[in-house]
Amino acid sequence: xxxxxxxxxxxxxxxxxxxxxxxxxxxxxxxxxxxxxxxxxxxxxxxxxxxxxxxxxxxxxxxxxxxxxxxxxxxxxxxxxxxxxxxxxxxxxxxxxxxxxxxxxxxxxxxxxxxxxxxxxxxxxxxxxxxxxxxxxxxxxxxxxxxxxxxxxxxxxxxxxxxxxxxxxxxxxxxxxxxxxxxxxxxxxxxxxxxxxxxxxxxxxxxxxxxxxxxxxxxxxxxxxxxxxxxxxxxxxxxxxxxxxxxxxxxxxxxxxxxxxxxxxxxxxxxxxxxxxxxxxxxxxxxxxxxxxxxxxxxxxxxxxxxxxxxxxxxxxxxxxxxxxxxxxxxxxxxxxxxxxxxxxxxxxxxxxxxxxxxxxxxxxxxxxxxxxxxxxxxxxxxxxxxx
Ligand code: GCU
Numbered sequence: 001x002x003x004x005x006x007x008x009x010x011x012x013x014x015x016x017x018x019x020x021x022x023x024x025x026x027x028x029x030x031x032x033x034x035x036x037x038x039x040x041x042x043x044x045x046x047x048x049x050x051x052x053x054x055x056x057x058x059x060x061x062x063x064x065x066x067x068x069x070x071x072x073x074x075x076x077x078x079x080x081x082x083x084x085x086x087x088x089x090x091x092x093x094x095x096x097x098x099x100x101x102x103x104x105x106x107x108x109x110x111x112x113x114x115x116x117x118x119x120x121x122x123x124x125x126x127x128x129x130x131x132x133x134x135x136x137x138x139x140x141x142x143x144x145x146x147x148x149x150x151x152x153x154x155x156x157x158x159x160x161x162x163x164x165x166x167x168x169x170x171x172x173x174x175x176x177x178x179x180x181x182x183x184x185x186x187x188x189x190x191x192x193x194x195x196x197x198x199x200x201x202x203x204x205x206x207x208x209x210x211x212x213x214x215x216x217x218x219x220x221x222x223x224x225x226x227x228x229x230x231x232x233x234x235x236x237x238x239x240x241x242x243x244x245x246x247x248x249x250x251x252x253x254x255x256x257x258x259x260x261x262x263x264x265x266x267x268x269x270x271x272x273x274x275x276x277x278x279x280x281x282x283x284x285x286x287x288x289x290x291x292x293x294x295x296x297x298x299x300x301x302x303x304x305x306x307x308x309x310x311x312x313x314x315x316x317x318x319x320x321x322x323x324x325x326x327x328x329x330x331x332x333x334x335x336x337x338x339x340x341x342x343x344x345x346x347x348x349x350x351x352x353x354x355x356x357x358x359x360x361x362x363x364x365x366x367x368x369x370x371x372x373x374x375x376x377x378x379x380x381x382x383x384x385x386x387x388x
Contacts, residue, residue: 020317023326023346025260027290032301032333036293044337055302056238058294063254064235065193065279067201068183071101076209079109086140090115090153094138097209101182108167108202111138112160114215115153123220123387124158125247125379126206128199128236130170130229136161145373146226155380158216160206164229167202168195168276175276190280196228196254197279200236207242220244222383226371227319228277230310231255238302245307245386247379249371252319254278256310258296258327259289264320297330300360304331305338309361309382314351316369322348328360335359354378356385 033041033051041051060066080094090113097108115122127147129136135144143150152159168175176187179198186192193201203223210216222245225233230251237246248256253265254277268286271278285292300308310328312321325348332342342358349355354363361382365374 168198300331
């Protein structure tokens with residue numbers, strides 16, 4: 001009996017695994033280049049004036065919620081500065097970014113290292129940190145591959161991070177206790193902002209700050225996020241065209257992975273475990289991903305013509321590596337409108353074979369759900385290719 005059960009389980013595992021490798025969807029993907037009214041888009045101007053705003057609104061209304069942009073005041077206070085930190089390689093600056101609206105205040109704390117050797121303003125990587133704060137230790141006593149600051153500095157980049165809890169605690173009962181205090185009307189709207197929207201909002205406030213810092217090359221800000229942070233990074237990149245490049249590591253469901261697949265996390269699973277991430281309307285698709293008016297290739301398309309790099313890990317089937325690749329290969333249509341050719345084939349590349357010299361980059365790293373020095377090494381190569 002036990003033996004039979006065991007072989008059944010193995011069979012199920014093999015079937016799931018082999019389905020996971022196929023490039024199938026459960027229904028045809030919404031066409032990036034056809035408007036809701038059925039008009040075919042074949043020029044950048046029509047994409048930007050008609051189809052892009054239409055898709056952005058569909059994502060706001062059905063998934064991530066609105067992105068309120070108004071506030072009364074933003075101010076920046078340096079709370080700590082260390083010259084020649086990191087054994088003399090970088091200057092550290094910690095800044096409180098304070099945003100005020102209707103007498104309510106939100107403070108986003110930023111940690112920023114700038115290379116000492118820089119002869120002009122530096123390109124920067126900004127991490128949306130969804131893990132423990134020790135991963136972005138400003139003292140560098142703790143060094144984590146999740147934010148390998150030394151590696152970025154040695155490659156000539158500034159590196160920065162803020163923690164998601166400053167924008168919205170990652171908890172279904174307390175997520176309202178920060179950015180959403182400024183926008184309480186969002187809480188009652190079915191298409192209102194939730195935690196992932198608030199994290200993306202905070203990334204944009206860091207952009208506001210970068211604009212004022214002459215050590216930073218404002219035109220070369222790369223936004224990085226892992227997993228739930230990767231979902232937020234893609235949404236921020238779609239919303240805010242000031243980000244030059246987006247890196248989404250293992251972002252999975254409602255990140256880079258297509259919803260119209262039977263692999264890994266479902267909309268129902270994500271909405272059940274994390275009801276505070278996406279808006280109320282998204283719950284209507286719990287049992288019907290095929291009815292969504294968008295899919296995640298359109299989220300990548302909204303970032304066009306700016307470069308996007310996504311990653312997967314071989315053991316992270318929950319985040320659907322193949323579906324995550326399919327969405328970037330599907331997004332090529334929109335990049336092509338801009339004359340940006342990437343030549344991605346429909347099938348994903350072999351494991352540990354990064355696609356770097358392309359407007360849309362990707363790798364599937366051997367191993368588990370994580371963001372590692374291997375991933376960052378490829379981010380730096382990809383950024384270097386585009387900034388050269
Ligand atoms: C869970 C969740 C994912 C998410 C991940 C993470 O696994 O289901 O959607 O990406 O956590 O943020 O690490």
